Amino acid sequence: MLKNQTAILRIHCPDQGGIVARVTDFIHQNKGNVVALDQYTNREENRFFMRVEWELDGFMLERDDIGTVFGPLLGKPLEMVWDLKFSDQIPRMGIFVSKSSHCLYDLLARYEAGELKVNIPVIISNHQEMEKVAKRFEIPFYHVAVTKENKKEQEQKELEILKEHKVDFIVLARYMQILSSDFVSNFPNKVINIHHSFLPAFAGAKPYHAAHSRGVKIIGATSHYVTTDLDAGPIIEQDIIRISHHDSVESLVQKGKDIEKIVLSRAVKAHLDRKTLVYNNKTVVFA
Amino acid sequence: MLKNQTAILRIHCPDQGGIVARVTDFIHQNKGNVVALDQYTNREENRFFMRVEWELDGFMLERDDIGTVFGPLLGKPLEMVWDLKFSDQIPRMGIFVSKSSHCLYDLLARYEAGELKVNIPVIISNHQEMEKVAKRFEIPFYHVAVTKENKKEQEQKELEILKEHKVDFIVLARYMQILSSDFVSNFPNKVINIHHSFLPAFAGAKPYHAAHSRGVKIIGATSHYVTTDLDAGPIIEQDIIRISHHDSVESLVQKGKDIEKIVLSRAVKAHLDRKTLVYNNKTVVFA
Amino acid sequence: MLKNQTAILRIHCPDQGGIVARVTDFIHQNKGNVVALDQYTNREENRFFMRVEWELDGFMLERDDIGTVFGPLLGKPLEMVWDLKFSDQIPRMGIFVSKSSHCLYDLLARYEAGELKVNIPVIISNHQEMEKVAKRFEIPFYHVAVTKENKKEQEQKELEILKEHKVDFIVLARYMQILSSDFVSNFPNKVINIHHSFLPAFAGAKPYHAAHSRGVKIIGATSHYVTTDLDAGPIIEQDIIRISHHDSVESLVQKGKDIEKIVLSRAVKAHLDRKTLVYNNKTVVFA
Amino acid sequence: MLKNQTAILRIHCPDQGGIVARVTDFIHQNKGNVVALDQYTNREENRFFMRVEWELDGFMLERDDIGTVFGPLLGKPLEMVWDLKFSDQIPRMGIFVSKSSHCLYDLLARYEAGELKVNIPVIISNHQEMEKVAKRFEIPFYHVAVTKENKKEQEQKELEILKEHKVDFIVLARYMQILSSDFVSNFPNKVINIHHSFLPAFAGAKPYHAAHSRGVKIIGATSHYVTTDLDAGPIIEQDIIRISHHDSVESLVQKGKDIEKIVLSRAVKAHLDRKTLVYNNKTVVFA
Structure with missing residues (x-):
């Protein structure tokens, strides 16, 4: 010992x-x-x-x-x-990502700097853009394109990849695909998502468009455990940033990235430090 | 001049x-x-x-x-x-309030200190508790109890009181009654409300209960111009406060009061400084 | 019981x-x-x-x-x-105030609303402006003018007033006089001050002028227990507000008031809930 | 055109x-x-x-x-x-860094994602650790070790490297060396630093140790243009994060990294968008 x-x-x-x-x-x-x-x-x-x-x-x-x-x-x-x-049981974290690099870099930079007590054996994406980032950090990358038609079999493929790499939990680092209930049921309270709004406001698609349209003065980001109920899982961490009428949808997207990555990384850190406990769809986050 | x-x-x-x-x-x-x-x-x-x-x-x-x-x-x-x-046209502001004193005191203390360039000729309430506060500041107080049955005539009475006191605009300082469309149409973009949530999350009744039930990590308050669409008018100002699983509904109510009063007063100040401009259900707030 | x-x-x-x-x-x-x-x-x-x-x-x-x-x-x-x-031992809090009403009103409004488990038997001021506020809340008010020359005897007088009213601890709600070491030694960790800066930046007089001169982008307020070392006592609570180059000293003073009163009230609440513990000039604030 | x-x-x-x-x-x-x-x-x-x-x-x-x-x-x-x-004049930014990667990765990830309208022709470091990061992004890296004795000649060498790469302005992405007045005078209002405190509090070395020792409840980060007066140049951007007595110096360092990188990147973005204007040691940051 x-x-x-x-x-x-x-x-x-x-x-x-x-x-x-x-x-x-x-x-x-x-x-x-x-x-x-x-x-x-x-x-x-x-x-x-x-x-x-x-x-x-x-x-x-x-x-x-x-x-x-x-x-x-x-x-x-x-x-x-x-x-x-x-404390020496280091969990194995699989990352799912689509095309945006900000959350991925944030996680990988922390990982490399030793901030996160974790192993990252695999990155899975429904696109190919992030392969170059994975390569730089020498992490195996799998491109698993998902369509309405092939979703079931592709998720099966993803499960096999995760199993092969002995993944303990999954982080959706801006993964723009909805996971099926079947998939999620394999990882209860073990899939961490970042949603780019201050939930429960603006659940679902295009939250920055919705925020802009509503004329809010503050936008937010929410990290939560994924359940079979879309964007309704237990919240781990949230943060916000002040905006104004000057902001276009594009600048909201831009500003939002900063809180998305920070909020996701804080949630991942809380999970890795075993400081979270889910009960009745709420997350206790211990000090 | x-x-x-x-x-x-x-x-x-x-x-x-x-x-x-x-x-x-x-x-x-x-x-x-x-x-x-x-x-x-x-x-x-x-x-x-x-x-x-x-x-x-x-x-x-x-x-x-x-x-x-x-x-x-x-x-x-x-x-x-x-x-x-x-700048020397000082608007006349009518305050509506129910039982909670925090927003009322915040406005009146600023008024007395000369922070707000405003006259406050009248306070109207559907309850009697705040009469003593009105008296202390020597502002006429009207108790207009509203029920489902008498709403129409009581609103008529309120309109007469407002007319008599030459009120230019209305601030709902935690007034727990929904104003009718008829009433609101008399004061377009001239009724400022404080809603005790981060809109559009938790619109409607009992937002702190809803926030607690959803397990959010941040609560908010929103000040907006009242339209005929409940809690959906153009937002003037919002702010938030961080909470945790330790917070009960009661402590959310308590903590929320601090942002409610600050957010409402900031919105009133922006309105008084003629810094707001409403277009397409959004509020431009000039610097 | x-x-x-x-x-x-x-x-x-x-x-x-x-x-x-x-x-x-x-x-x-x-x-x-x-x-x-x-x-x-x-x-x-x-x-x-x-x-x-x-x-x-x-x-x-x-x-x-x-x-x-x-x-x-x-x-x-x-x-x-x-x-x-x-919990049924309700402390007796003496308030010291100079000319600004914002912290005083904030405390008294909470007191009246039952937010603070406290008795407020006395308000002492080196000016007369706040007497009217004390009267409204029916709290005995003492005007004790302090000059360089009479400081010693006036503090003695204050101590007698505090004794007479059985005051357990003191809140300086923007009291613009430095208390002598002799005075402070009578109330170890029992005098709570609000300083209108983000300490340790801008300790001493005229912090908003200093903040404006330095060109900071954020201002703050700090509540701390008073020690014999000016503005250097153990910090209980701090908060900040974002500003810009548009802000003059006057608007900093104005905006600062909002955080001063909130920060002071939070500190007083923590003290009343017996959640603070001072050790080595730092304050542990329990959850 | x-x-x-x-x-x-x-x-x-x-x-x-x-x-x-x-x-x-x-x-x-x-x-x-x-x-x-x-x-x-x-x-x-x-x-x-x-x-x-x-x-x-x-x-x-x-x-x-x-x-x-x-x-x-x-x-x-x-x-x-x-x-x-x-707008099509793309400035050339030289990055100075020591051993910490968080600000460097944050800048490079944004650069790669097209968020920053900039060219980054060179990274200079007094250590070798960050060479691997530079390589991943295919940016020339120069190791220029600086000691008390060789500072003058090494800065001369740095100036030559900067000249060779036609660098317009410099970002100190946690560069733990004080630049000489001679060096700085070559880049007036063109060296952007990130200081790991809420300036003017805790200027100089080891600000997190100082913050911990003082028992503050909030820590900050400050990005400013470098002048010959250490940590006293015109402030571009600041932000803060709430901490508690639970935080050790190590956790302050950890939490501080998150605001350091965000604050620095915001300041660099404002500079690149030509939104800053320095006058009398203050920075106007246009909307």
């Missing part, structure tokens, strides 16, 4: 007294040093959420035993939905 | 070469000193918008003659929709 | 394993239901910070006994600096 | 009546179609600023004659400092 590695436990369960005490006591009794803890109780739903991270160095339980002990001891009696990860 | 008073001319017309030259030349030839000028061309609609303000002191035309000369000389030939005001 | 009242415990101490477990276990063992918990470890200083709030209803220890038990059991052995409050 | 090319005229001069009229009349008389006009009068300095852009197609003066006519006709009599550019 590497030094300084940590275990990350995410929990949600019906609220009741003493959960924090019992969970932290479990860690403390086994000589774990907590380095981060955040918890939250949703009073309307009477539901408790918690993320706790502790150092594995010196912890008395072996990695494989932690869940084995925790489950019967606390997970089951407290009716927890829980999830245990280790 | 008082020294340092200014004339404010607002124009929109089909775009064509030389409008700025001709308008500024008209002012210059008559010895006017321009203190502010902002213009904008909407290329999609091929429409030109301009606001120009100049000092009356030393201007060769008398107030009453400016329009008489400008109209035939430039207004008519260039097919302008235009509007001329003078 | 009223139903639904809570106990609020704030702690900081040297970091070590198991603090969360031991504190939450203490509450749990005594049948307390935790409604809020936030904690944070400063790794550079190896210091642990925590705020925990639990319902008193059903808690097995009497109010007066909680500290008596907690101190020897955990406070002392873990070398904690700790503090215990109850 | 290409269709749709424009002329861009930037002016500042002592304020006096009729400047807008005379300049726009000059364009109008020569059949120029104005596509953008922004002007501003600094009343404190009694100085007038203007940017006007018109289509060359159909304009009656040849490019080379515009200045020849404008100078004696208006420039000289009105004591203007003025500057004329054409």
